[in-house]
Amino acid sequence: MAGFLGEYEATIDSKGRFLLPGGIKKKLPEGTTTLVVNRGFEGCLVMYPLPVWETIEEKLKKLNDLNPKVNQFRTAFLAGASEVELDSAGRMLLPPSLREFAGLTKDITLSPDVDKFKIWDTAKYKKIFEQSADLFSALAEEVTGGVNGW
Template identity: 65%
Template sequence: MNNLLGEYEATLDAKGRFLLPAGLKKQLPEGDSSMVINRGFEKCLVLYPLKVWEEVAAKVRKLNDFKPKVRQFKTIFLGGATVIEFDSAGRMLLPPSLKEYANLLKDIVLACELDKVKIWDAAAYKKLFEDISDEDFSNLAMEVLGGDDDVPELG
């Protein structure tokens, strides 16, 4: 699987469709005409190439359904998962319930995260970057990546 990279702007039409940007489409496996869309952990949507979704589903499938928190997670996480296909014009139609969940009205940003693509309301995505200082971002990186000498220099 290639690493999906970049941020792409798009616009939803009145029916909730958007044209997958050419720069992103080129990065997808050739011949893939469908993806799985789902709720994100933040108020966004997540597009998974089918191969990546199969890996995610395999992990979820192994969880113990006898645990109440597992059942709760599966209900929330899998409840909105939907296979969506490109139409003949290369557009994708967002399911209305998912569009509403992420508050997607018109202008959206498709933000690649290596193996998946998050779909954000453009204003909400911009606010993410306005709300974090350089120092906070540096501290977040240290917390997530650790201070080990074997972590590569990122910036």
């Protein structure tokens, strides 16, 4: 599966559904109708294609069950995970507890994260980019180690 690119805006309806943008559907593996949505670490939601989620589950199974921190992490990480099905119109229903966690009301933005998407409240997402170019440059230097062509 190729990585995701682009930002997509959508609107949550009164039932908590939104139409999955066509640009995202095209990049999903053929016949995908099930996705997993979970709490993100940044106050957003993370939407995983099922094959990506399955690789995460395999990694979680390999962690040491005797380590209390592993159990604490698994509990916190898996507690919000929900399988969601695309309906015949291409809409998906976000569970109320996850919408509440991320502060999603109406306008949302889906942003790529390599092999998954983050689902943000649009106003919160826009605040991320209010940083100056200098702050972004410093962050890029720190994360990539300043290596050219990383």
